[in-house]
Amino acid sequence: MEKLAIIDMGSNSIRFVVMQIADNQSYSLLYQEKEAIRLGHGLSQTGVISEEGMQRALTCLHVYKHIMEVMDIHECRAVATAAVRNASNGEAFLKRINAETGITMNVITGEREAYLGYLGVINTIAMKDFLIFDLGGASVEMTLVRDGEAVHSLSVPIGAVTLTEKFGTQGNPDSEAIASLMKFVRKKMAAVPWIEDIQLPIVGIGGTARNFAKMDQRATNYELSKLHNYIMPLEHFENLYHEITTRTSANRKKIDGLSSERSDLIVAGAAVIKTIFDMTGSPEMVVSGCGLREGLFFEYYASYCQLPSPRFDDILDFSVKNFIGTLSGIIINQAHYDQVTRIATQLFDQLQPLHGYGPRERLLLQTAARMHDVGKIINFYNHARHSAFMIAHAPLYGLTQVEQIITGFIAGFHHGISRKIIRAYRYANMASAEDWIMIRKLSTILALAEASDLTYEQIVTDVEVTLAENVAVMIITTAPGSTYNAADYEMKQLSKQFKKEFGASLLLVWK
Known part of the structure; x- marks a missing residue:
């Protein structure tokens, strides 16, 4: 476990954040504070930081130092920007900060x-x-x-x-x-x-x-x-x-x-x-x-975790893994998450002639599948609804705001489409009518994938869909010696929903 304090002292305000890196390398924000100190007030006329501005900054820094002591934080990255960079007394001010608070602050270039x-x-x-x-x-x-x-x-x-x-x-x-x-x-x-x-x-x-x-x-x-x-x-x-x-x-x-x-x-x-x-x-x-501040953290994080670069190649994948890693309050069944994601992706690809969606929608479905059970950290009951809200508000990167809301809705229906969730969820109007058609189709696919792993045994090894005369024949291959009765029953409960959303009957064939 590692904690890092970051202080950003600008011309208008000073900001203080505390980040935590867990043993599994997931990170989260622990604390944040901001004050408008107007450090640059009068600087353009006098060329110096005023005593009043310095006092406002020092008052904040004394508080931040105390918080670091209370939270047992030993690593701090403190930087000053343009006001201190441009002031003739900027260097003297930094020395004063160190002498009075013990915080070492550095001026960074533009x-x-x-x-x-x-x-x-x-x-x-x-x-x-x-x-x-x-x-x-x-x-x-x-x-x-x-x-x-x-x-x-x-x-x-x-x-x-x-x-x-x-x-x-x-x-x-x-x-x-x-x-x-x-x-x-x-x-x-x-x-x-x-x-x-x-x-x-x-x-x-x-x-x-x-x-x-x-x-x-x-x-x-x-x-x-x-x-x-x-x-x-x-x-x-x-x-x-x-x-x-x-x-x-x-x-x-x-x-x-x-x-x-x-x-x-x-x-x-x-x-x-x-x-x-x-x-x-x-x-x-x-x-x-x-x-x-985030740039400072990513630099530190990459060094601490021995990553090759502070820039991440796939920010959505990284942020999903990171968010799941922060959920220490629930037991993450990663094998189940992976299985549901794999089956949902296979179904999406093979049902493409019926839904007509492309790579972006595929990514939204995969993201919803990877996080569909996170709502259990709030309560097992109604956890699909809780998952929808959590996904919509989680620090996920790589999606637009509307795409993140849509992903939450897809996950929210992984036990079947519920008007109760639609009525209760305040962001329903952010999705367009066309979006809702897509949400219902993708959530049906996710519900089928979730049902196929009802017993958390990962018994399904392959899914193949054949389309003919308004019938989707889903041939499901299972591991040798496995029992699929429960999954078969649960998936059949979604037949009516499938017919409504895709305009085809669903026939399950188990191998």
Whole structure:
């Protein structure tokens, strides 16, 4: 068992997280804390971190040090970014931190900050070609990713705090002030020529990007409050940008979803994102809740577990295994999980002429099969329903938000389709009518696979389906000497459901 504390001290806020790595190498978040310390306040005018800002930071760091002692944490990765990097008294401040708290904090370069943000994104969002921007209080880190590799990276010394102070946008800026702000940001961003007209999705890290996602979710009545991997179309951003830059300070604070602690910085932050949209020609912004801190953790995790790289090849497979590994409260019957997944995949492939789905739907079915029983950690009774909720909210990476919800529904019906689950589950409307047709078909396949291993003996060695005259003949081969009566009975209970979803009768033939 290993515990790691991570401290990220930025220009606007300081964050503290504690991660745990179990003996089976699964990891989980144990603790998280955040405070707005405004360390960069006044830095653009004076060139130094103020005593007030340092005191706010030290107050937090004393608390974090105490928490580390209480939780018996001996490993800590503490980094400071643009405010300390740019301040003439930054080095002296770090020495003071060490002397007063015992915490050793290091300043990281803009390039290092960009790389850590890249690690946080590439391991948690399944995209290959995109532009990352990490907008902080005093800088914005830009990384262009092609085929999953970071090909260009640069730190631009503009941020939400420094721009707000320079142009006074915390109050009621007029159109002239906004125009001056945009002109200045565009001039600074000209240092990043490789983003011009790339027309790739942009991935936003940082509080401003997350706050835009939250405002958009409220404006569109989006049912899921999860911010990570939320996709925001350009049109939605433009609408919010207009609201933010034309309202008075008092009315701006009334925008649903706008954080009270960020309302004074949002105009400057919006200007940076607007400039990035304009320069890149990007159609949408994907919001990442993972960035520098996750990048620091993945580096440590890879070293601790002796992995060849801190970048994972298959992030969905890795995150599913990791999540299951954290469920120490239940006995994981991995042989049953593997068997159900194998049979469900075989049935999907052989029933393809009836359902017509492809590789993506196949992946959703496999993911649901691999996690279909996780709800038992809550309660055995209604565990399919609990599994649906857990899958929808688990830290799974490699699926879109809607795909994760759909995967939960597929797993939720592995004992048969239940209207009770549909009525009770609040995210039912996130799936379209076409999605629900697919969910019902795939959940029927999963239910049949689950029923085939009813006794947890893995007796089925092979399944072959023959389709003829609206009949699906399922030839099931079993291990020598095995008893299949229970599985046969359970699978036959699904015949009516199969006929309804696939339009064909089901005939079971056991070998």
